[in-house]
Amino acid sequence: MALFLFRKLARALLTLVACVTAVFFVLRLAGDPLASLLPDDSPQDVIDAYRVRFGLDRTLWDQYVSYLAAAVRGDLGLSFRDGRPVAEVVAERIPATLQLGLGALVLALATGVPMGVVAALNRNTAIDRLVMAAAVFGFAMPIFFLAILLVFVFAMQFRVLPSAGSDTWAHMILPVVVLAAATAGKVARYMRTAIVDILGQPYIRTATGKGLRRFAVIAAHALPNAAIPLITFLGFELGTLIGGAVVTETVFAWPGIGRLLVVSVGQRDLPVVQAIVLLVAATMVTASLLADIVLAWLDPRLRTALGSRGWASS
Amino acid sequence: MTAVPLETARRRGDRVPLDILLCLVFLGIVATIALCAPLLAPYDYATQNLTARFRPPVFWGGEWQYVLGTDNLGRCVLSRLLYGTQISIAVAFAGALLGAALGIVMGLIAAHFRGWIDDVVSLLVDVQAAVPTIIVALAALAFFGNDLVLFVILVGMHGWDQMARQTRGLVLAARAAGYAEAVAQIGARAPRVYFVHVLPNIAAALLVQVTLTFPATILLETSVSFLGLGIQPPMTSLGQMLGQGRLFLLNAWWIALLPGIVIFITTLSVSLVGDWLRDRFDPTLERHGER
Numbered sequence: 001m002a003l004f005l006f007r008k009l010a011r012a013l014l015t016l017v018a019c020v021t022a023v024f025f026v027l028r029l030a031g032d033p034l035a036s037l038l039p040d041d042s043p044q045d046v047i048d049a050y051r052v053r054f055g056l057d058r059t060l061w062d063q064y065v066s067y068l069a070a071a072v073r074g075d076l077g078l079s080f081r082d083g084r085p086v087a088e089v090v091a092e093r094i095p096a097t098l099q100l101g102l103g104a105l106v107l108a109l110a111t112g113v114p115m116g117v118v119a120a121l122n123r124n125t126a127i128d129r130l131v132m133a134a135a136v137f138g139f140a141m142p143i144f145f146l147a148i149l150l151v152f153v154f155a156m157q158f159r160v161l162p163s164a165g166s167d168t169w170a171h172m173i174l175p176v177v178v179l180a181a182a183t184a185g186k187v188a189r190y191m192r193t194a195i196v197d198i199l200g201q202p203y204i205r206t207a208t209g210k211g212l213r214r215f216a217v218i219a220a221h222a223l224p225n226a227a228i229p230l231i232t233f234l235g236f237e238l239g240t241l242i243g244g245a246v247v248t249e250t251v252f253a254w255p256g257i258g259r260l261l262v263v264s265v266g267q268r269d270l271p272v273v274q275a276i277v278l279l280v281a282a283t284m285v286t287a288s289l290l291a292d293i294v295l296a297w298l299d300p301r302l303r304t305a306l307g308s309r310g311w312a313s314s
Numbered sequence: 315m316t317a318v319p320l321e322t323a324r325r326r327g328d329r330v331p332l333d334i335l336l337c338l339v340f341l342g343i344v345a346t347i348a349l350c351a352p353l354l355a356p357y358d359y360a361t362q363n364l365t366a367r368f369r370p371p372v373f374w375g376g377e378w379q380y381v382l383g384t385d386n387l388g389r390c391v392l393s394r395l396l397y398g399t400q401i402s403i404a405v406a407f408a409g410a411l412l413g414a415a416l417g418i419v420m421g422l423i424a425a426h427f428r429g430w431i432d433d434v435v436s437l438l439v440d441v442q443a444a445v446p447t448i449i450v451a452l453a454a455l456a457f458f459g460n461d462l463v464l465f466v467i468l469v470g471m472h473g474w475d476q477m478a479r480q481t482r483g484l485v486l487a488a489r490a491a492g493y494a495e496a497v498a499q500i501g502a503r504a505p506r507v508y509f510v511h512v513l514p515n516i517a518a519a520l521l522v523q524v525t526l527t528f529p530a531t532i533l534l535e536t537s538v539s540f541l542g543l544g545i546q547p548p549m550t551s552l553g554q555m556l557g558q559g560r561l562f563l564l565n566a567w568w569i570a571l572l573p574g575i576v577i578f579i580t581t582l583s584v585s586l587v588g589d590w591l592r593d594r595f596d597p598t599l600e601r602h603g604e605r
Contacts, residue, residue, distance in 0.1 A: 011440075014437060015440045016444075018437055018438075018440075018441045019441055019444055019445065022441060023453075029457075136586065137582075140529065140582040141578055142533050142536060142537070142577050144537060144540045144553070144556060144574075145574035145575075145577060145578055148563065148570055148574060149574070151560075152563055156564050239446040243446035243447070243448040243537075246448055246537075246541070247448075247541065262452065262541050262543070265453070265455060265543055266542070266543065268456055270457065273456045273457070274453070276453075277445060277449060280444075280449050281441075281444045281445050284443070284444045284445065285444050288444075
């Protein structure tokens with residue numbers, strides 16, 4: 001287990017360093033940072049002064065090392081827009097995104113898991129087809145279209161829910177539903193496959209054979225075994241949720257990271273954009289590391305399989 | 315090379331189910347529109363008619379002059395829908411091809427060289443997987459400015475990591491199967507082994523993988539354009555129509571909802587066809603890899 005942890009941790013750190021490196025070089029490829037900062041007709045001595053101030057007169061390697069060191073300290077520069085530290089600008093948006101994301105995750109699991117189980121238990125019946133049709137509907141629906149459709153129906157036609165903002169709990173309902181829909185659909189499909197698979201296993205026959213009631217068999221034997229691969233799956237889904245949050249927050253004017261990203265891209269506020277990219281990368285890598293550790297803790301067989309090579313984590 | 319899956323299909327003997335048939339018909343229509351939008355459109359997509367703004371579609375009490383109504387600048391929604399479909403499908407298609415090519419090459423390289431090169435490719439896959447493509451795309455558009463070629467490349471990055479993973483696994487399996495080894499033994503060089511012998515054998519599985527990532531590719535293009543950061547006016551795309559039309563949702567719902575419906579039915583059809591292809595030709599393909 002110690003070796004497994006070490007390998008996983010080293011791998012996660014390596015991935016993060018690679019992300020930071022990629023961002024650094026893409027930034028340099030994007031051209032002279034001063035070109036977007038200073039007016040076009042700036043005198044040469046002003047340009048030179050800024051060059052020294054931002055360390056652009058040093059070698060690329062020097063710049064890279066100090067960039068890496070600063071990134072580790074969480075020092076990501078100043079926002080072009082209002083001159084505040086980027087870390088501060090980004091940090092104050094995190095709670096809103098977490099609220100939205102966790103709400104959506106809970107809703108997706110609370111609807112997706114029962115849907116999948118019901119479909120699996122009624123396999124190849126009308127119920128199964130109905131539930132699975134709803135699931136496909138959920139994840140084939142473009143998130144921005146679902147958002148607009150719900151705004152149209154609930155905010156404009158029936159006028160029961162607010163269409164934008166974050167002042168009250170009612171403001172949370174539409175964004176959370178929109179963000180959860182795709183994940184709920186995929187969870188349902190995933191659970192159906194997993195439960196159908198598990199119901200054919202010998203230990204389910206044993207449990208049924210020793211006289212356990214159907215409910216007990218499902219709750220005590222089938223569900224825990226289906227939950228293990230679900231963890232890996234949710235690790236993948238985090239990316240969908242983060243990407244979805246960008247669109248959802250924009251449509252509903254939700255004051256989170258996604259909205260900040262879209263606004264910053266529009267204004268070419270590069271320090272904020274790169275900070276968000278690194279934050280997302282760090283979140284994803286940490287989540288995948290945690291998922292691997294939880295999996296290995298639940299299922300010792302995976303410790304050797306998962307720890308061996310980078311590719312095995314698929 | 316395509317004879318293999320077709321034969322399998324015939325041997326199984328069953329017909330194409332009705333829902334898949336409907337999806338294929340719809341995708342055929344979309345493909346036709348994508349190829350001949352200029353011939354089908356009654357007006358130019360950018361021609362404004364400010365005396366005919368916000369005209370409703372025919373089925374909502376409008377006139378036949380503008381079958382699907384007009385938008386806030388009096389532009390024909392039907393024509394914009396046709397041109398928008400063309401642009402969206404073209405960008406997604408070019409992106410999907412690019413992503414598939416990149417993924418296949420990376421997967422081949424990893425499987426052929428193994429060792430540290432394999433490790434480097436797997437690290438690149440991890441890096442790609444660590445940042446959702448839409449975030450990468452938005453960041454790159456901020457860094458480099460908006461540009462159509464760049465946008466296509468960014469859309470193409472979506473899914474290359476899964477393609478590389480899939481290709482690597484399939485190539486390793488093919489090498490273990492012996493025929494690749496046999497061809498190499500009689501003197502064929504590596505490129506010939508891979509491109510003439512191995513790739514045609516794994517093409518069906520790779521094609522299924524492309525079909526499975528294609529809906530997400532369409533959604534990536536439409537999402538970024540929806541946010542106003544992808545396809546720029548005066549060009550149009552389905553996502554952009556939706557993004558601009560949502561401002562007029564209350565009074566003229568058709569401007570935003572019609573392109574939304576086209577996107578939805580397209581992604582739904584591709585998803586259903588992709589699932590059907592996978593279940594048919596390669597039931598062993600992993601189900602949970604889809605994102």
